[in-house]
Amino acid sequence: MIFENIEAFRASGFAPRIGIVGAGPAGISIAHMLGKANIPTVIFEAGGNDYSDESQDFYKGKVIGDPYFDLDVTRLRFLGGSSNHWAGWCRVLEAHDFLPKPYVPHTGWPITRAAIEPFLPQAFEILGIQPFTPDIPISADMRQFDLIKSDHVHFGEKFMPELGRNTNIAVVLSTEVQTLIGDGRKVTSARLWSQGAPAGEIVLDYFVVCTGGLENSRLLLWSNEQSNGGVVPNAAALGRYWMEHPMYTGGDAIITNPDAFAWDGDGQAFLTPTPDAMAKRGILNFHIQIETNPYPGIKGYVADLACLMPEWTEWISEQLSLHLRCTSQIHVAWEQAPRPDNRIMLSKTDRDAAGVPRIELHWTKDELDHRTMLEGLRMFGETIAAQDIGRLRISDWVRDGSPYPDGMELAGNHHMGGTRMSTDPATGVVDADCKVHGMDNLFVGGSSVFATGGQCTPTTTITALALRLGDHLSRVASS
Ligand SMILES: Cc1cc2nc3c(=O)[nH]c(=O)nc-3n(C[C@H](O)[C@H](O)[C@H](O)COP(=O)(O)OP(=O)(O)OC[C@H]3O[C@@H](n4cnc5c(N)ncnc54)[C@H](O)[C@@H]3O)c2cc1C
Numbered sequence: 001m002i003f004e005n006i007e008a009f010r011a012s013g014f015a016p017r018i019g020i021v022g023a024g025p026a027g028i029s030i031a032h033m034l035g036k037a038n039i040p041t042v043i044f045e046a047g048g049n050d051y052s053d054e055s056q057d058f059y060k061g062k063v064i065g066d067p068y069f070d071l072d073v074t075r076l077r078f079l080g081g082s083s084n085h086w087a088g089w090c091r092v093l094e095a096h097d098f099l100p101k102p103y104v105p106h107t108g109w110p111i112t113r114a115a116i117e118p119f120l121p122q123a124f125e126i127l128g129i130q131p132f133t134p135d136i137p138i139s140a141d142m143r144q145f146d147l148i149k150s151d152h153v154h155f156g157e158k159f160m161p162e163l164g165r166n167t168n169i170a171v172v173l174s175t176e177v178q179t180l181i182g183d184g185r186k187v188t189s190a191r192l193w194s195q196g197a198p199a200g201e202i203v204l205d206y207f208v209v210c211t212g213g214l215e216n217s218r219l220l221l222w223s224n225e226q227s228n229g230g231v232v233p234n235a236a237a238l239g240r241y242w243m244e245h246p247m248y249t250g251g252d253a254i255i256t257n258p259d260a261f262a263w264d265g266d267g268q269a270f271l272t273p274t275p276d277a278m279a280k281r282g283i284l285n286f287h288i289q290i291e292t293n294p295y296p297g298i299k300g301y302v303a304d305l306a307c308l309m310p311e312w313t314e315w316i317s318e319q320l321s322l323h324l325r326c327t328s329q330i331h332v333a334w335e336q337a338p339r340p341d342n343r344i345m346l347s348k349t350d351r352d353a354a355g356v357p358r359i360e361l362h363w364t365k366d367e368l369d370h371r372t373m374l375e376g377l378r379m380f381g382e383t384i385a386a387q388d389i390g391r392l393r394i395s396d397w398v399r400d401g402s403p404y405p406d407g408m409e410l411a412g413n414h415h416m417g418g419t420r421m422s423t424d425p426a427t428g429v430v431d432a433d434c435k436v437h438g439m440d441n442l443f444v445g446g447s448s449v450f451a452t453g454g455q456c457t458p459t460t461t462i463t464a465l466a467l468r469l470g471d472h473l474s475r476v477a478s479s
Pocket of ligand 1: 021022023024025026027044045046047073074075076077078079080081082083085086087088089090175176177178210211212213215219412413414415445446447457458459460462
């Protein structure tokens with residue numbers, strides 16, 4: 001059932017047991033599971049069916065530290081959430097991503113990848129992708145992996161027919177959960193805000209916060225403040241350990257033996273290190289994206305030389321009236337260490353229209369970020385040279401430690417951490433079941449629960465974790 005507003009929902013008399021806050025990929029995947037189990041569930045979605053400036057304004061905030069995207073641009077606040085503008089790249093965290101790296105503090109999850117594996121086939125079906133092909137070893141240190149460019153499913157559009165038909169699921173649009181109220185053991189009610197005004201409270205058996213990788217922390221920080229610590233009783237880690245996937249163009253390469261790689265339809269190939277290779281260099285996970293710019297004939301030779309002798313190429317290009325670049329651009333994206341000082345805080349001065357403090361995101365890259373990027377590029381350069389399949393020229397700014405350039409990719413729009421999963425409430429907010437430590441009926445879905453980020457895009461793992469949480473909740477609610 002779809003309700004355009006809270007009045008229509010109330011008039012229906014529907015009595016849900018579980019409340020999901022937010023209808024993005026995480027919230028919708030959980031509702032999909034609860035719908036199949038016939039557990040009466042309501043999803044409150046702050047936005048409407050489409051983008052609106054008014055709704056998007058709630059996402060404005062401030063970034064302190066390194067340059068980052070505007071917070072109202074890096075996410076979307078309407079039905080389907082940021083899946084309305086995601087790029088569709090799919091990949092699941094690897095088994096080794098869940099394990100601790102002894103040389104980096106706070107790494108390691110309380111679950112292994114085996115916990116999400118039973119849900120992967122269903123996640124792939126939802127995302128419309130085939131299982132990933134096996135990795136191709138390129139050297140002892142690096143392997144090529146399959147990053148699938150999917151048809152970027154818009155979760156709202158895809159699931160509304162199904163959720164609309166299901167009489168056990170209510171999707172209530174244009175209605176935000178403004179505050180959760182808790183007594184230190186349970187969330188006792190949720191305060192709603194709809195169409196510019198307070199819209200009363202709702203009491204439910206269970207609540208699941210799925211408002212996105214920035215907003216989950218904001219809603220819980222604000223709610224906790226309003227209930228004097230009654231919503232997240234162990235709040236030491238709340239908002240902290242926030243992570244992104246920084247990404248930059250880090251060099252140019254000549255690929256002399258293209259047959260060494262399996263190119264995707266866009267002429268791209270993706271490489272990642274083995275766990276041993278990372279450990280040897282004391283770095284985190286990363287991936288190298290090789291993007292070919294093929295030129296035929298003589299142009300190709302000159303463009304190859306552009307990687308090694310840029311000044312000479314400029315001269316000859318001028319003589320030939322050509323505009324040539326090196327044949328392959330090398331992009332690098334990497335995993336950040338979970339650091340408590342990279343964090344989401346509530347602004348002391350700025351509030352949204354519902355009176356909730358806006359986000360202040362404190363985010364910097366550190367020495368390990370730079371080392372992971374530089375050593376990752378070196379590992380790639382050494383790999384292709386040793387195999388005699390190409391040569392890499394690392395960009396000067398990477399080698400000499402100059403500031404990160406402006407106007408490049410910056411990061412993946414992947415918002416991870418803030419309510420991370422941990423067995424210890426001192427370093428995490430949720431337990432292995434995504435339940436908030438110390439609370440009986442409060443759960444969190446989405447990449448805010450990621451303990452570490454790995455090197456890959458998050459939404460496939462978000463979907464699998466959400467299906468797992470939906471399955472868990474359907475059993476908890478039936479018992
Ligand atoms: C430009 C771009 C490209 C991307 N490309 C990729 C990619 O290629 N691959 C990949 O894996 N990921 C990609 N992502 C990330 C991907 O979009 C997110 O990982 C995914 O959308 C997160 O899903 P979510 O359900 O956790 O949160 P969201 O998608 O943010 O959904 C949260 C929902 O909660 C609602 N909401 C917020 N606050 C409240 C409230 N208080 N009450 C009720 N409802 C609320 C919002 O309106 C929204 O619908 C990209 C993101 C961007 C911005």
